[in-house]
Amino acid sequence: MSSTAERTPPRKLAGVVVRFAGDSGDGMQVTGDRFTTGSALFGNDLATFPSFPAEIRAPAGTLAGVSAFQVHIADHDILTPGDAPSVLVAMNPAALRANVADLPVGGTVILNADAFDERSLEKAGYEKDPRTDGSLSTYQVHEIPMTSLTIEACKETGAKPRDAERSKNFFALGLVSWLFGRPVEPTLAWIAERYAKAPVVVAANTLAFKAGYHLGETTELFESAYEVPPSVLPPGTYTNVTGNTALAWGLVAAAERAGLPLFLGSYPITPASDLLHELARQKQFGVRTFQAEDEISAAGAALGAAFGGSLAVTTTSGPGVDLKAETIGLAVSLELPLLVIDVQRGGPSTGLPTKTEQSDLLHAMFGRHGEAPVPIVAPRTPAECFDAALEAARLAVTYRTPVFVLTDASLANGAEPWRLPDVDRLPVIEANLTTEPNHVRADGTAELWPYLRDASTLARPWAVPGTPGLEHRIGGLEKADGSGNVSYDPVNHERMVRLRAAKIAGIASALAPVEVDDPSGDARVLVLGWGSTYGALAGAARRIRAGGLSVAHAQLLHLNPFPSNLGEVVRRYERVLVPETNLGQLVRLVRGDFLVDAVSLTKVQGTPFKVGEVEQAVLDLLAGLDDSPVPAAGVPPVVDPEELQ
Amino acid sequence: MTDTAVPVTSRKDWASDQEVRWCPGCGDYSILAAVQLLLPELGVRRENTVFVSGIGCAARFPYYLSTYGMHSIHGRAPAIATGLAVSRPDLDVWVVTGDGDALSIGGNHLIHALRRNVNLTILLFNNQIYGLTKGQFSPTSESGKVTKSTPFGSIDRPFNPLSLALGAEATFVARTHDMDRKHMMATFRRAHDHKGAAFVEVLQNCNVFNDGAFEGLTGRSQREEALIPLEHGQPIRFGHDGHLGVVLDGRTGSLTVAEVAEVGEDAVLVHDETRDDPGLAFLLARLSSSVDQPTPVGVLRAVERPDYGSLVNGQVEEVTARRGRGDLAALLRSGTTWTVD
Numbered sequence: 001m002s003s004t005a006e007r008t009p010p011r012k013l014a015g016v017v018v019r020f021a022g023d024s025g026d027g028m029q030v031t032g033d034r035f036t037t038g039s040a041l042f043g044n045d046l047a048t049f050p051s052f053p054a055e056i057r058a059p060a061g062t063l064a065g066v067s068a069f070q071v072h073i074a075d076h077d078i079l080t081p082g083d084a085p086s087v088l089v090a091m092n093p094a095a096l097r098a099n100v101a102d103l104p105v106g107g108t109v110i111l112n113a114d115a116f117d118e119r120s121l122e123k124a125g126y127e128k129d130p131r132t133d134g135s136l137s138t139y140q141v142h143e144i145p146m147t148s149l150t151i152e153a154c155k156e157t158g159a160k161p162r163d164a165e166r167s168k169n170f171f172a173l174g175l176v177s178w179l180f181g182r183p184v185e186p187t188l189a190w191i192a193e194r195y196a197k198a199p200v201v202v203a204a205n206t207l208a209f210k211a212g213y214h215l216g217e218t219t220e221l222f223e224s225a226y227e228v229p230p231s232v233l234p235p236g237t238y239t240n241v242t243g244n245t246a247l248a249w250g251l252v253a254a255a256e257r258a259g260l261p262l263f264l265g266s267y268p269i270t271p272a273s274d275l276l277h278e279l280a281r282q283k284q285f286g287v288r289t290f291q292a293e294d295e296i297s298a299a300g301a302a303l304g305a306a307f308g309g310s311l312a313v314t315t316t317s318g319p320g321v322d323l324k325a326e327t328i329g330l331a332v333s334l335e336l337p338l339l340v341i342d343v344q345r346g347g348p349s350t351g352l353p354t355k356t357e358q359s360d361l362l363h364a365m366f367g368r369h370g371e372a373p374v375p376i377v378a379p380r381t382p383a384e385c386f387d388a389a390l391e392a393a394r395l396a397v398t399y400r401t402p403v404f405v406l407t408d409a410s411l412a413n414g415a416e417p418w419r420l421p422d423v424d425r426l427p428v429i430e431a432n433l434t435t436e437p438n439h440v441r442a443d444g445t446a447e448l449w450p451y452l453r454d455a456s457t458l459a460r461p462w463a464v465p466g467t468p469g470l471e472h473r474i475g476g477l478e479k480a481d482g483s484g485n486v487s488y489d490p491v492n493h494e495r496m497v498r499l500r501a502a503k504i505a506g507i508a509s510a511l512a513p514v515e516v517d518d519p520s521g522d523a524r525v526l527v528l529g530w531g532s533t534y535g536a537l538a539g540a541a542r543r544i545r546a547g548g549l550s551v552a553h554a555q556l557l558h559l560n561p562f563p564s565n566l567g568e569v570v571r572r573y574e575r576v577l578v579p580e581t582n583l584g585q586l587v588r589l590v591r592g593d594f595l596v597d598a599v600s601l602t603k604v605q606g607t608p609f610k611v612g613e614v615e616q617a618v619l620d621l622l623a624g625l626d627d628s629p630v631p632a633a634g635v636p637p638v639v640d641p642e643e644l645q
Numbered sequence: 646m647t648d649t650a651v652p653v654t655s656r657k658d659w660a661s662d663q664e665v666r667w668c669p670g671c672g673d674y675s676i677l678a679a680v681q682l683l684l685p686e687l688g689v690r691r692e693n694t695v696f697v698s699g700i701g702c703a704a705r706f707p708y709y710l711s712t713y714g715m716h717s718i719h720g721r722a723p724a725i726a727t728g729l730a731v732s733r734p735d736l737d738v739w740v741v742t743g744d745g746d747a748l749s750i751g752g753n754h755l756i757h758a759l760r761r762n763v764n765l766t767i768l769l770f771n772n773q774i775y776g777l778t779k780g781q782f783s784p785t786s787e788s789g790k791v792t793k794s795t796p797f798g799s800i801d802r803p804f805n806p807l808s809l810a811l812g813a814e815a816t817f818v819a820r821t822h823d824m825d826r827k828h829m830m831a832t833f834r835r836a837h838d839h840k841g842a843a844f845v846e847v848l849q850n851c852n853v854f855n856d857g858a859f860e861g862l863t864g865r866s867q868r869e870e871a872l873i874p875l876e877h878g879q880p881i882r883f884g885h886d887g888h889l890g891v892v893l894d895g896r897t898g899s900l901t902v903a904e905v906a907e908v909g910e911d912a913v914l915v916h917d918e919t920r921d922d923p924g925l926a927f928l929l930a931r932l933s934s935s936v937d938q939p940t941p942v943g944v945l946r947a948v949e950r951p952d953y954g955s956l957v958n959g960q961v962e963e964v965t966a967r968r969g970r971g972d973l974a975a976l977l978r979s980g981t982t983w984t985v986d
């Protein structure tokens with residue numbers, strides 16, 4: 001597709017944020033996903049944020065049914081899907097209404113004009129047509145009759161207008177692909193492969209895509225196209241990966257590196273089900289997936305498999321963690337490896353099933369009866385979910401303990417380019433299954449004492465059924481230190497409670513120290529986060545520094561135990577800001593453990609932090625310091641002038 | 646795990662060194678003895694045998710055997726055992742449970758383990774009471790039962806464990822009782838040898854909180870007239886000299902007990918445990934709803950159906966054979982990739 005018209009050459013941009021929005025039946029997730037892949041292949045750095053309703057098909061045309069996909073592409077390494085879109089593609093009035101407020105002044109709106117009939121306007125709650133009432137006057141609005149142009153383009157396929165119309169998302173994709181100079185071939189190849197079973201659909205989608213692309217190219221609708229040059233990424237092979245996929249692959253990798261079969265017990269739950277789906281496809285790795293009758297059974301079956309020597313996993317979200325609590329408690333008592341993956345979502349109760357929140361941290365820490373400590377690992381980016389699975393498996397197997405992995409909806413569904421690791425250099429997990437007795441009875445016979453611990457890790461033997469001579473019984477009743485026989489002795493109980501706690505606390509000594517990003521070395525404020533807020537916090541730190549001020553940033557991967565230098569780190573700074581998408585959970589742990597007056601920044605809107613929100617909180621904190629480097633009135637947030645905002 | 650012959654063992658080889666702590670006189674002792682006597686006869690290895698239990702008096706069972714064992718969570722033993730049995734098809738996995746454990750808090754796991762036909766031998770000790778928590782009514786207690794939690798009598802309707810198991814289409818369903826070691830051993834042996842989920846209800850006396858609950862059925866002097874022993878391929882007759890028989894009433898579609906002399910030998914139902922349709926087995930299970938009524942014991946149903954673990958592992962093997970053993974590096978490259986030099 002060569003350019004025919006004499007046009008202004010593409011304008012260069014350092015980055016752009018595009019949001020595709022439409023009805024949940026309009027295919028916006030596919031559209032966003034394809035734009036993302038095209039951008040990845042082009043060499044941009046990127047980050048995505050899909051957002052969809054909890055209902056599978058909310059009433060068409062309503063605000064409740066709006067589905068959106070935001071993607072941030074750039075010529076440099078970026079950290080977040082972007083605070084606000086600069087281009088909004090709205091397939092109907094509801095999509096416009098639900099999203100337009102996020103668009104900054106001067107932003108671009110591309111509308112499907114055909115969808116703006118009286119009924120649709122009414123369904124979206126518009127009293128007047130926003131296209132004519134002046135409410136969009138601060139934006140650059142492009143009204144394009146996408147539905148009719150798509151139907152027209154698809155005529156030659158013989159598809160009925162009603163069917164052809166469904167390709168309009170590819171029309172929009174074609175148009176935006178032209179606008180940002182995205183490569184065409186990968187999308188066409190994908191369409192051909194994805195819909196291979198339905199040649200009419202391939203033809204319709206292809207024609208719609210091309211029609212959209214040509215419209216941009218040949219008309220003067222847009223002053224010029226834009227160019228977002230490739231980013232300079234470190235050399236390597238890349239793929240674009242969501243957190244859920246990365247985590248599922250990480251679990252497969254962990255099992256391979258441990259030499260153990262992977263067993264997944266799971267029950268369908270949003271936003272964790274994709275972990276079950278992905279692992280169910282990987283049977284050629286010996287993966288067994290068990291869709292249980294409920295969350296309890298899912299965890300129970302996994303624990304049973306752990307007893308039998310599998311790398312056992314159960315995947316869920318908050319409501320499922322409630323139900324698994326008793327099994328996790330038993331796993332603490334049995335001291336068997338068990339990975340509990342919690343893809344957090346908005347709570348309490350059913351809450352916001354498709355929206356993100358970090359509100360299960362204290363649940364993972366304390367949500368069991370008795371003293372039942374469990375290590376917690378929280379990956380910070382979608383790609384890091386792969387490494388987190390390996391790390392959690394390492395802890396579980398090495399220390400014979402259940403381990404929580406806390407991700408969330410934004411990590412699970414968000415995507416980023418991932419430089420593929422050399423699989424031969426992934427960490428090896430030593431399963432160290434016990435094969436020999438470790439105790440001799442008074443009568444001289446050898447036997448296994450299942451609670452005789454390794455002196456350095458305090459881990460107990462993992463002797464799996466099938467091993468002759470190591471037959472033993474374990475259970476949820478308190479066990480005598482060493483022999484593991486049932487014991488109600490009060491002093492023994494205290495010793496066992498303290499041993500289990502010491503085992504988990506002792507993990508800290510073998511963890512890498514928390515890394516602090518403090519390039520100038522003179523920061524007075526530390527921003528401390530955990531998990532998925534990484535991008536927003538690191539982005540805020542960058543902007544603060546671009547404004548000539550200093551700030552330090554650390555993002556925890558290990559939340560229980562904390563890395564052993566964390567106390568020293570938080571005491572090193574005058575103020576510590578702890579942003580979380582909950583009402584302040586990490587901040588309680590930090591304040592409680594280290595007696596520092598950490599400041600909490602919280603947000604619970606089902607969406608991630610915006611960089612600007614964290615930045616403003618840091619500036620406010622800086623302004624409050626003695627001899628503040630910030631003028632009393634504060635400075636306006638520094639924006640990256642190169643980016644189209 | 647080895648190919649060498651299974652060593653010859655005796656009861657003491659299958660007993661652990663732990664002191665048995667049930668109340669003196671508890672029916673659990675005789676069930677334990679039956680199992681410990683049977684295990685040496687099964688041609689299995691200690692290291693390949695696992696007993697999994699939930700919570701309750703019955704659930705202490707694994708502690709008294711020298712096999713692998715897990716005393717787990719109230720009601721969850723079938724779920725835990727499912728994970729073990731599916732991931733380790735080489736093991737013999739037994740579940741020991743009680744009426745509260747299996748039918749109340751764990752009812753959901755039980756029916757699903759049976760429905761899936763997981764390769765488990767499930768022994769349900771039914772004493773119609775909560776023993777470990779000191780005497781509340783259970784889901785099998787008779788209506789009207791006065792207990793600590795039902796001072797004016799229970800208003801619950803009890804479960805019939807066998808009907809429940811048959812409703813879940815369990816492939817092996819049987820009943821035995823703690824007063825007949827030979828019958829227990831024969832029934833447990835059949836259950837063990839069955840491939841798939843085998844469910845055995847064991848009528849068990851809790852002499853502390855529900856003493857004599859089954860006396861009318863299992864007492865030495867009552868047994869002959871009260872228990873209906875089921876034998877595959879044989880007319881269902883019982884009582885002194887087999888004077889009573891079970892007859893299918895064609896008009897009502899139900900089973901009744903009749904004097905053989907009155908109805909004639911040909912009218913007596915011939916037991917067929919292999920019928921694919923669980924309907925007739927269900928009628929047999931419903932023949933009695935209290936200890937006053939003649940109650941069938943033995944194997945009600947034993948049909949062959951692929952067990953769940955074999956199906957799970959069969960898929961794994963089939964996919965692996967078709968695609969070749971998984972390659973991690975290839976998996977990571979299975980999406981769209983690009984290279985930066």
Ligand code: SF4
Binds near residue numbers: 666668671
């Ligand atoms: S309470 Fe009843 S069932 Fe429990 S051990 Fe005592 S007699 Fe046996």
